[in-house]
Amino acid sequence: MQLPLFPLQLYLLPGGISKLRIFEPRYIRLVKLAMASGEGFGLCMKDGDALCHFGTRTIITDFERLSDGLLGITVQAVEKFVINDHWQEDDGLRFGDISPIKNWSPVTVKFADRGIAHSLQALFEEYPEHATNYPEPDFNDTTWVCQRWLELLPLETNQKQWFMSRNDHRAALSFLHNIIDEQLKEE
Structure with a gap:
């Protein structure tokens, strides 16, 4: 599966929810691609300048215009993945070829x-x-x-x-x- 990637120091696991502020043109493009495909985008951390090996596929569940005029989105993590390969396009938006990793199964609290x-x-x-x-x-x-x-x-x-x-x-x-x-x- 290929997904646009959003490198952030945000750590989100399946079921996790977060709000993001979008202002760079490449990430506005990412939002458009994620909404059009229905597959969402890959949230991945960086270690220095390098992308980390594991990330989380997220979907956009809500969006709003923030008081400062920027785009605000609410995302929910769906599944973990491993990045097999990644590249960067001319506008700076990164894409990755990813493989999903099985989510942890629910377990009743003992x-x-x-x-x-x-x-x-x-x-x-x-x-x-x-x-x-x-x-x-x-x-x-x-x-x-x-x-x-x-x-x-x-x-x-x-x-x-x-x-x-x-x-x-x-x-x-x-x-x-x-x-x-x-x-x-x-x-």
Whole structure:
């Protein structure tokens, strides 16, 4: 599959939602292409000047004219992918030949993992700007909870890429237990 690519330091995993401001002509073109194809576009991180290996296919779910006259779009991540090849066109817009990666399967929160889900819920209550993107949060799905935590935590690019490459949520869950369980002990 070929997709236009939007390199940003935004880390978005399947189910993740974000708002973006679009002002460069190449990215206005990206929005037009994404809307016309129905396939969306590839959101991918950069490591220095190089594109990272993994990204997320996103679809545009809403758009608006912002108060400053710029285009605002709301995007939702659909699936992870690996970039097989990429190139840049004359206007600077990048494209990639990508292969989808299977999304992590939903998993009901187990008793031992409730602290992680409750901590995310508390964070959403304390910082409603995060919660506004998720009118129907799924705090009962361990995968959903892990993905939202990974999006919010200040991780290095290589760490984020490593989690994207995993086949399921287990590495993320173990990582989150180490961080959150330790934090809960300190409180």
